[in-house]
Amino acid sequence: MFFEGNAHKFGNDINTDYIISGKYKFKTLDMVELASHVMEDLDSDFSSKVSPGDFIVAGTNFGCGSSREQAPLVVKYAKISAVLAKSFARIFYRNAINTGLPVVECDTDLISEGDVLEVDLSQGFVKNKSSGVSIPIKPLPGVMIKILNDGGLSAHFKKYGGFNFE
Amino acid sequence: MGQTIIEKILSSHSNSQVYANDLVVAEVDFIMGQDGTSPLTIKAFQEMGGGKIFDPGKVIFVIDHNAPSPNEGVSALHKLMRDFARQKEIYTCDVGEGVCHQLVPETGAVGPGSLVIGADSHTCTYGALNAFSTGVGSTDLAAALISGRMWFKAPDTLKIVCHGELPPGVFSKDLVLYLTGQITADGATYLSVEYTGQAISALSQEARFTISNMAVEMGAKAGLIAADEKTLSWLSDYTDKKYQPVEPDPDARYFRIEEYDMSKLEPYVAKPHTVDNVCPVGEVSDTVIHQVVIGTCTNGRLEDLRIAAGILKGRKCNKDVRLIVVPASRKIMLDAIKEGIAKTLIESGAAFVTPGCGPCVGTHNGVPSDGEVVISTANRNFKGRMGNSKAFIYLASPATAAASAITGRITDPREFL
Numbered sequence: 001m002f003f004e005g006n007a008h009k010f011g012n013d014i015n016t017d018y019i020i021s022g023k024y025k026f027k028t029l030d031m032v033e034l035a036s037h038v039m040e041d042l043d044s045d046f047s048s049k050v051s052p053g054d055f056i057v058a059g060t061n062f063g064c065g066s067s068r069e070q071a072p073l074v075v076k077y078a079k080i081s082a083v084l085a086k087s088f089a090r091i092f093y094r095n096a097i098n099t100g101l102p103v104v105e106c107d108t109d110l111i112s113e114g115d116v117l118e119v120d121l122s123q124g125f126v127k128n129k130s131s132g133v134s135i136p137i138k139p140l141p142g143v144m145i146k147i148l149n150d151g152g153l154s155a156h157f158k159k160y161g162g163f164n165f166e
Numbered sequence: 167m168g169q170t171i172i173e174k175i176l177s178s179h180s181n182s183q184v185y186a187n188d189l190v191v192a193e194v195d196f197i198m199g200q201d202g203t204s205p206l207t208i209k210a211f212q213e214m215g216g217g218k219i220f221d222p223g224k225v226i227f228v229i230d231h232n233a234p235s236p237n238e239g240v241s242a243l244h245k246l247m248r249d250f251a252r253q254k255e256i257y258t259c260d261v262g263e264g265v266c267h268q269l270v271p272e273t274g275a276v277g278p279g280s281l282v283i284g285a286d287s288h289t290c291t292y293g294a295l296n297a298f299s300t301g302v303g304s305t306d307l308a309a310a311l312i313s314g315r316m317w318f319k320a321p322d323t324l325k326i327v328c329h330g331e332l333p334p335g336v337f338s339k340d341l342v343l344y345l346t347g348q349i350t351a352d353g354a355t356y357l358s359v360e361y362t363g364q365a366i367s368a369l370s371q372e373a374r375f376t377i378s379n380m381a382v383e384m385g386a387k388a389g390l391i392a393a394d395e396k397t398l399s400w401l402s403d404y405t406d407k408k409y410q411p412v413e414p415d416p417d418a419r420y421f422r423i424e425e426y427d428m429s430k431l432e433p434y435v436a437k438p439h440t441v442d443n444v445c446p447v448g449e450v451s452d453t454v455i456h457q458v459v460i461g462t463c464t465n466g467r468l469e470d471l472r473i474a475a476g477i478l479k480g481r482k483c484n485k486d487v488r489l490i491v492v493p494a495s496r497k498i499m500l501d502a503i504k505e506g507i508a509k510t511l512i513e514s515g516a517a518f519v520t521p522g523c524g525p526c527v528g529t530h531n532g533v534p535s536d537g538e539v540v541i542s543t544a545n546r547n548f549k550g551r552m553g554n555s556k557a558f559i560y561l562a563s564p565a566t567a568a569a570s571a572i573t574g575r576i577t578d579p580r581e582f583l
Binding site for chain 1 (some may be wrong): 189191201202203205206209210213214215216231232237239240243244285287289301302303304306308309312313315317319351352356357382385386440482527528529533546548549550551553555
């Protein structure tokens with residue numbers, strides 16, 4: 001998996017209420033509609049600033065808070081190709097992989113707002129084209145690579161009829 | 167080699183000897199979905215080609231996050247849930263029955279040694295019953311509905327020893343807010359927490375739920391407490407089933423052990439906009455408030471309402487404050503009526519709302535206005551959490567919330583004891 005786009009930077013502890021507010025997410029399963037509200041409480045124009053393929057880049061504990069799977073889904077539907085953070089909250093991390101949103105743990109201090117990035121998940125690197133710096137990434141656990149490669153957990157279950165990590 | 171509580175529970179559910187960092191596909195004893203997460207679960211279930219539920223008797227759906235429905239979008243999703251539940255014979259707790267994290271323990275189906283997943287992050291609450299219970303997303307839940315199994319990476323364990331007993335006017339909520347400040351919002355990420363020590367054993371079973379409920383606010387996967395007589399006695403009110411308590415081995419390997427003296431703890435609050443932004447109540451006691459919320463899965467139990475009523479008895483809420491009370495279940499509401507607690511609270515000026523999640527998730531039942539300050543017994547104070555990103559939420563114990571309702575500013579409850 002290879003992606004190229006611009007970095008949109010956020011801080012630490014970006015919780016799932018910020019990613020998609022509870023006041024919207026309970027009303028509909030229409031992810032295109034929900035995606036127009038992504039990160040709204042932090043930046044009211046955020047969804048209009050994103051070009052397809054861009055990255056959300058954050059500090060520690062990205063996705064803390066609720067178990068809402070709408071959070072990784074709206075990020076995906078907002079056409080963000082991957083989220084890069086120093087660390088992720090565990091439920092968001094699982095949900096992202098299960099729904100096919102790539103999540104990348106790396107030193108995001110080496111990325112600034114607007115930087116042009118290349119992310120190569122198969123080769124395992126992030127290249128900051130604006131600064132010329134290459135950033136190593138923490139590899140995903142084997143189980144998660146398997147689920148992501150199968151296209152998410154639903155596709156994995158459809159393919160094998162259950163968990164298959166052999 | 168000795169095992170922690172979670173290593174033992176994962177072992178007994180996977181027919182293997184499990185230690186931290188092992189990958190486990192484990193049998194699940196009980197599965198819960200609520201109205202914010204079940205609609206996507208149903209969608210994932212269908213995408214997976216799911217036909218039958220592995221065992222409908224081990225599944226519960228709860229309509230609590232928007233109950234009763236405030237608009238037609240929510241109504242359509244509730245209908246989707248009810249139709250699916252009827253077709254698959256899933257027991258559903260509908261509008262008015264209460265919050266999932268109170269209703270699941272009230273079924274008696276979860277106890278020491280159980281392995282539970284729920285599509286809600288506060289599923290860790292049942293750790294207070296010595297169960298490994300954890301929050302998952304909708305797709306994981308769908309996978310478990312089909313297979314009766316879930317994969318886990320066995321977590322390392324952080325042991326938190328709480329010495330001493332809490333002083334009068336200081337409650338389990340103060341303890342857990344203090345701990346969250348110490349450990350921080352991501353200090354226990356991927357870890358199982360074991361709470362132990364005199365301060366924990368001295369607490370009632372109801373008060374212990376508050377502590378396990380907030381384990382996820384430190385990033386933890388589980389918040390476990392060993393079972394004792396209080397645990398088994400609480401369970402015996404709901405089930406005849408005999409559970410076998412799960413103790414950690416004396417030589418269990420801990421990732422980290424933290425010890426705290428709770429004997430001099432003061433009432434604590436979490437300030438906007440993060441749960442680990444805590445301080446003793448005295449530091450913010452001049453803060454003017456506009457709304458008070460007493461309830462939620464953190465502090466909506468009978469004991470919590472009783473503590474609030476003890477402070478509000480014969481007193482009135484400040485005229486510039488709205489007090490909203492939301493019992494965690496129908497049973498609690500009925501008990502509160504029987505005991506006169508409801509009357510006391512209503513006479514003091516409280517607005518009672520339907521048992522459920524109420525205003526905590528920001529959809530209805532008390533959305534604050536721009537610039538308003540709320541003190542709530544809930545577990546999250548994120549910006550926008552209650553439906554308005556320009557409001558300010560403080561988290562506190564039911565006692566601090568009740569005392570604050572009287573004065574109209576954040577108040578140390580010991581002034582009223």
